[in-house]
Amino acid sequence: MIWKIFMHEISMFFLLLSSLVCGGFSILNLMKESSCIIEWELMFMNSSSMVFVIVLDWISLMFMSFVLLISGSVLYYSGSYMSGDKNVNRFMYLVLGFVLSMCFMVLSPNLVSILLGWDGLGLVSYALVIFYQNEKSANAGMLTILSNRVGxxxxxxxxxxxxxxxxxxxxxxxxxxxxENWMLLKFLMVLGAMTKSAQIPFSAWLPAAMAAPTPVSALVHSSTLVTAGVYLMIRFSSGLEGSKAQSFLLIVSCLTMFMAGLGANFEYDLKKIIALSTLSQLGVMLSILSLGYQDLAFFHLLSHAMFKALLFMCAGAVIHNVGGYQDIRLMGGLIKYMPLTLSYMVIANLALCGFPFLAGFYSKDLLLETAFMSSVNMIVFLLYVISTSLTVMYTLRLLFYSMSGEFNLLSLSSVNDEDKIMVNSMNGLGIGAIVGGGALAWIIFPESYMICMSEVMKTLVLMVSVLGGVIGYLMNMMEVSFTLKSLNNYFFSAMAGSMWFMPFLSTKNLSSISFKGGSVIQKVGDKGWYEFYGGQGANKILTNIFLVLNELQLNSIKVFMKMFMVGIIFILCLYII
Structure with missing residues (x-):
């Protein structure tokens, strides 16, 4: 019983201590420009050595430091959030397994040993998505694991x-x-990253995975599962330079960024809005990486991890207080009852929008300016601009529904900010969301990027953000008329609100086609021609051959007489002809 009570505190202490150690060594390696590689040769086969490799350079150690920091905060947060669940110990062990799998994946540069973490993430994520053991969770878990199996x-x-x-x-x-000889390998690596990071057409599983407990969502969407694909591409970026796979990834990631931002403006589920914002930011990271700036992608990956984990923790505290409801239309006026939690939520949302001098500003502003300076075509440029505007629109929409007006759920409610464990777990990440971006910018980029742009292009990011905020505010103020307008264009609203019909295509149509195709292959193949020319047929042919060989081996006089008579008949036939 004592272990059950204090497990979240013990886990938090060790994870935060490990995070400090990894962060210290990361900065030391960055200053000395050194790295450590540990190899253990397991076997040597067919001129290929199978080696278990661990790379301790500043990138892997810094990312692992962030993973451990956020995991410690999430586990401490779970001590309160999951306290009423009878399977809280199972949940803690699963989250620790999740963190261990991510550490294996981060430290390994070897495709064979990386599977320990890669498959571990997929397996543990399935166990966490189906944690609540209902039909919705089972369906979401199946969609998650089958999508990840493609990668x-x-x-x-x-x-x-x-x-x-x-x-x-x-x-x-x-x-x-x-x-060009390795194009297939490059496309396969890009496909693996696309499935883990939920890019089009594998985007449906990311909002579906919201069936997991909210602390898992805070961990998954900030630094573990969905960032694994981005991290893999950062490590593999030297093999992608100047290839068609890089151009393909740029188009897909920009479309994902636009699709997620558009869908979040039609969504009413609090956790799904934040999930779609994660999907949009993953598109931003992969798009800048495919332009050749992997250091900027890594910078945004780290700064995004802090404020996104904080945002999910705030959402979890809100959902916990309003009795498990997730519809933002049932909230309102929460700033009066939960001032500290909603203040952190505002900070995280403003950091997501790139508000000046918060964590997201340093990475997002530099990232967008670098993208505008690059030789991108007009379509990619417009997708960047529109997606930036859409981010501010759905962020203001979320804050408008949850903070303003009157409380819409119940006439009598006990919504408060008095849960010390939840609030204390947000403090560290709240500080990170405010000052983390500036600190990372000084550490990773001691010499700043050279940005040469016109005044219009320089202020374009700020202009489209302000424009998106104004449009979002006006749309929220005119909610009734906007809803009626959207009903007039029902097909567009349905398409934008359902992620371009990807959940429907990924479940009903795709599964029915694959199951029907599988049954046909089973009837025609496994139970049909394979029986004649596969195992049974080969067994019959080999049995007849071995019988003949056995007769020859016994040196039977009958066999030789038969062969002699056949030979004579053959010679006579030739003579007659």
Missing amino acids: DIAILLSIGLMSSLGGWNFFIWGIYMSD
């Missing part, structure tokens, strides 16, 4: 292709993949 298969095929190089370390071999 797992892509990684397995990549391992098969890389075996011809004599090793699976993509740090080393990525430099030698500049020619």
Whole structure:
């Protein structure tokens, strides 16, 4: 019983201590420009050495420091959020397994050993999504794990292709993949990253995974599962430079960014709005990475992790206080009852919008200005501009519904900010969301980027953000007329609000086609022709051959007489002809 009470505190203490150690070593390695590689050769087969590798450079240690920091805060937060659940110990162990899998994935540059973390993330995420054991959770978990299996298969095929190089370390071999001979491998690696980071057409599983408990969502959407694909692409970026796979990833990520921002403006579920904002930011990270700026993608990955975890924690506290409801239309006026939680929520949302001098500003502003300076076409440029505007629109919409007006749920309610565990777990991430971006900018970029732009382009980010905020505010003020207008254009509203029909296509249509196709293959293949020419047929042919060989081996006189008579008949036939 004592262990059950204090497990969240013990886990938080060790994870935060480990985070401090990793962060210290990361800064030390960055200052000395050094790294440590540990190799353990497991086996040598067919001129390929299978090696378990751990890379301790500043990137892996800094990212692991952030993963451990957020995991410690989330586990401490879970001590209060999950206190009423009878399976709280199982939940804690699953989250710790999730963190362990992510650490394996972060530290390994080897495609074989990376599968320990890659598959571990997929398996534990399935166990966490179905944690509440109802039909909705089961369906969401199945969609999550099947979508992620596509990426797992892509990684397995990549391992098969890389075996011809004599090793699976993509740090080393990525430099030698500049020619067109390795296009298939590059597309497979991009496909793996797309499934883990939920890019189009694999986006449906990310909002569906909101069926998991909110602390899991805070962990998944900030620094673990969905960021694994981005981290893999950052590590593999040397192999992508100047390839068609890079251009393909740019288009897909920009479309995902636009689709998620548009869908969030039609969504009313609090957790799904934040999930779609994560999807939009993942598109931002992968798009800037595909332009060749992997250091900027890593910078935004770290700054985004802090305020997104804080945002989910605030959402969890709100949902916990309003009795489990997630519809933002049932909230309102919460700033009067939960001032501290809603203040943190405002800070996290403003950081997401890139408000000056918060964490998101340093990464997002630099990222967008660098993208505008790059040689991108007009479509990509417009997608960046519109997506930035849409981010401010759905953020103001979320704050408008939850903070302003009167409380809409019940006439009598005990909504308050008195849960010390929840509030204390937000404090560290709240400080990170305010000053973390500036600190990271000084550490990662001691020498600033050279930005040369016109005044119009320089102020464009600020202009479209303000414009998006004004439009979002006006749309919220005219909610009734806006709803009627959207009903007039029902197809557009339905398409935008349902992520371009991807959940429907990913579940009903795709599953029915695959199941029907599987049954046909089973009847025609496994139970049909494979029986004649597969195992049974081969067994019959080999049995007849072995019988003949057995007769010959016994040196039977009958066999030789038969062969002699056949030979004579054959010679006579030739003579007659």
